[in-house]
Amino acid sequence: MNKAQQSMAEIVKETYQTVGLPLLDDPKIRVRNANVFYADKQAIFDVNLDIGKNQVISMIGPSGCGKSTFLRCLNRMNDTIDICRVEGDLLLEDEDMYDKKIDVVELRARVGMVFQKPNPFPKSIYENVAYGARIHGLTDNKVQLDELVETSLIRCGLWKEVKDRLNEPATGLSGGQQQRLCIARAIAVNPEVILMDEPCSALDPIATATVEELIHELSENFTICIVTHSMQQAARVSQRTAYFHLGKLIEVNDTSQVFTNPEHQLTEAYITGRIG
Amino acid sequence: MTNSTNTEASQAITQLFEDRTLLAKKRAVARKRRNRSEQRFRWAGRLSIAFGIACVLFLFTDIISKGIGAFTQTYVDVEITFNQETLGLSSQSTEQEIKAASFSSFYKKALREKYPEITGRKEKRELYAMFTSDMPLILRNMVVADPSIMGSTQIISMIADDDFDTYYKHSYGRDLDEADKISRLSDMQEGLVDSLAKSGAVKTKFNTILFTNSDSREPELAGIKGAVVGSILTLLVTLALSFPIAVATAIYLEEFAPTNRITDFIEVNINNLAAVPSVIFGLLGLAIFINFFGMPRSVPLLGGFVLTLMTLPTIIISSRAAIKAVPPSIREAALGMGASKVQTVIHHVLPLAMPGMLTGTIIGMSQALGETAPLLMIGMVAFIVDVPTGITDSATVLPVQIFLWSDSPERAFVEKTSAAIMVLLTFLICMNSFAVWLRKRLERRW
Structure with missing residues (x-):
């Protein structure tokens, strides 16, 4: 850790209180006092955050x-x-996700995920x-299943490209097509929330643009949380942006607000490229 | 370091950086040295491979040259009249009557009548010894199968005794020194062989006995069928037990078991078990399965149990490696879709790990097929002349049969030993090719 980073860490330690507007009325997901530990090492500190319905929220911040x-x-x-x-308390529609009674399979059917x-x-x-x-038993027969596959692929704009080769291996698709297929796979079970962990970091700019457009369209029906390294991407696709630093949620606000008029000096430092 | 060397060194360095031709010279020397060492390394590799190939070739030529003789057998066509009076039988005789008749004296009489010039007791014995001692039995079985041949004269293809067979195949009609001759025949017997051969009655045919008979005291009647069937039964038991147990163990340890001291302990022990000499597993089988559980000895079921113990570590280790090699992103994708842990494993991990698991299993099976020592401990070394019909029949296996025959002094058994080794190697090569084919097939799917 260099001196600048050390002093940043001091700032975080001394003045930790999320600035901006972390809380909402009637959110999809409500997170209160979330702490995450890897063995003895704490990775997330006291995060309070609400994620709105049918909104795209992007999470940005330096690596780690x-x-x-x-x-x-x-x-x-x-x-x-x-x-x-x-x-801590992590609530999906006022249900505790970490309640012992909650079936994790059921939870993941409601909260889908797309990986890096x-x-x-x-x-x-x-x-x-x-x-x-298939695993959630959503369709009753082959015709319904065919219909579901077609609808999901159409919604991801992949249908035209793959309709003639549905039975070919998915691994033969290009990177961008594969990622859209993963999104199609996720939305085929009609989840309420889709989590995306840097979905475009392995894609070229054109494929990235396609996926971003798709995220934008999907936000009409789904709540989307996207982790991204690209501030431009955050600015393009999300309504709200959350800035994390060393496991702490520093600032949450409307995306335009965060990028044009950040309240916290760390956020400002990050978006202007002084840390990252 | 003294001052003078210091200045010398600094001068040398200065010169080095001023004079680029000197630099190039030094580099050239280093390059030559590097090239030479690379050449040496390459040649060392080539030599090792050549040595390996030479060893394998030597082994194969030795085995094949020794064993090829066992695939042919000498027969002698002899006319024999099924004399009704001597045997006291007719074409209407019942099976019981035929079995009660003295075919032995009938057969000897028939031979004596063929060679009336042979009179002495010793010579007569030598005459009988020209053919396999089972001839009376073979004649009787012919009559049992078809009583109507009674009274007729038949040309019987008589199986030559192993001494006759060996002499005829390896020494007869060749210009050999007395010392190089392989013969345990007397001069009279050699004369008989000569006259029989000249009359065209002696033939060598493909040795079907080798594949249709089980072990025998008589080399010319000994075959590997019993051992092959025993090996197959033992391997089936081993496969049926070891594959599911090993795969289940590997999946549990890799995917479900918490990482703690107990699983660490189990892991270390599995790795150690793979290195335990196989004879120990035999002793274990003797102590546990025979002495404690009272299982019958010498049976394929028991052999399968012992070989299962022996192959489990091999299959578990390779199965775990195969499971580990499945990319974690696949597991994440399935879990992220809401698949349960078991669904993730069965739908995604297992199909991807299967080729590796099968390879490990076949390697384990090949090991089990060639294993001798543990089976000696549990009595599968017994002399068994019947072909086993089930996993609870006494049996022996191919490598043990090889071990048994290699102990016998008769030249014919030496041949049979090599022939059995060839059959065993064929089995192994087939199994391994099957494994390769299976893996290719499963891998090619995506």
């Missing part, structure tokens, strides 16, 4: 600031890491999209 960790808390993907421990690297299953394109419907 905990934004991905926070995102993975929202559908309990951190459960798969043995040493990870989550404390496109990760289609090594099966056919059709099987990839149909998988969620």
Whole structure:
């Protein structure tokens, strides 16, 4: 850690209180006093944040600031890491996600996820999209399933490109197509929230633009949380932006507000490129 | 460091940086040295491969040259009249009557009548010893199968005794020194072989006995069928037990088990078990399965149990490696879709890990197929002349059969040993090719 970063850490330590507008009325997801630990090391400190219905919220911040960790808390993907421990209240529509009575499979059906690297299953394109419907028993027969696959692919703008090769391996698609397929796979089970962990970082600019457009369209029907390294992307796709720093939520506000008139000096430092 | 060397060194460095031709010279020397060492390294590799190939070639030529003889067998066509009076049988005789008849004296009499010039007791014994001692039995079985041949004269293809067979195949009619001759025949017997051969009655045919008979005291009647069937039954038991147990263990340890001291302990022990000499597993089988559980000895079921213990670590280790090699992104994708842990494993991890698991299993099976020591401990070394019909019949296996035959002094058994090794190697090559084919097929799917 260099001197500048050290002094930043001091600032965070001394004045930690999220600035901006972290809380909303009638949110989709309500997070209160969330703390996340990896073994003894704390990764997330006292985060309070509301995520609005059918909104896109982007999470930005320097590497290792905990934004991905926070995102993975929202559908309990951190459960798969043995040493990870989550404390605090995380509510999805006023239901505690970490309640013992909640079935994690059910939760993940409601909160879908798209990952950094496109990760289609090594099966056919059709099987990839149909998988969620199959395991959750959503369709009654083949005709319905076909319809569901087609609808999902159309919504992701992938139908025209793949309709003649649904039975070919998904791994044969280009990176951008694969990522859109992953999004199609996620929306095929009609989740309420979609979490996206740097969905465009492995894609070229054209594929990125397509995916961004898709995110924009999907925000009409889904609540979307997107972690991104690109501030331009955050500015383009999201209504709200949350800035994380060293595991702390520094500032949350409307995206235009954050990028044009940041309240906190750390946010300003980050968006002007002085830290990152 | 003294001052003088210091200045010398600094002078040398200064010169080095001023004079680029000197620099190039130094680089050239280093380059030559590097090229030479690379050449040496390459040649060392080539030599090792050549040595390996030479060893394998030597092994194969040795085995094939020794064993090829066992694939042919000498027969002698002899006319025999099924004399009704001597046997006291007719074409209407019942099976019981036929079985009660003395075919042995009938057969000896028939031979004596063929060679009336042979009179002495010793010579007569030598005459009988020209053919396999099972001939009376073979004649009887012919009559049992078809009683109507009674009274007729048949040309019987008689199986030559192993001494006759060996002499005829390796020494007869060749211009050999007395010392190089492989013969345990007396001069009279050699004379008989000569006259029989000249009359055109002696033939060598493909040795079907080798594949249709089980073990025997008589080399010319000994075959590998019992051992092959025993091996197959034992391997089936081993496969049926070890594959599911090993795969379940590997999946549990890799995907579900918490990482704590107990799982660490189990892991270390599995790795150690893979290095335990196989004879220990035999002793374990003897102590536990035979002495404690009272299982019958010498049976494929028991052999399968012991070989399962032996192959489990191999399959578990390779299955775990195969599961580890499945990219975590696939697991994340499935979990993120709301698949449960078990669904993730069954739908995504297992299909991707299957080629690796199968490879490990076949390697384990090949090991089990070639294993001798643990089976000696549990009595699968017994002399068994029947082909086992189930996993609870006494049996022996191919490598043990090889071990048994290699102990026998008869030249014919030496041949059979090599022949059995060839069959075993064929089995192994087939199994391994099957494994390669299976892996290619499963991998090519996506």
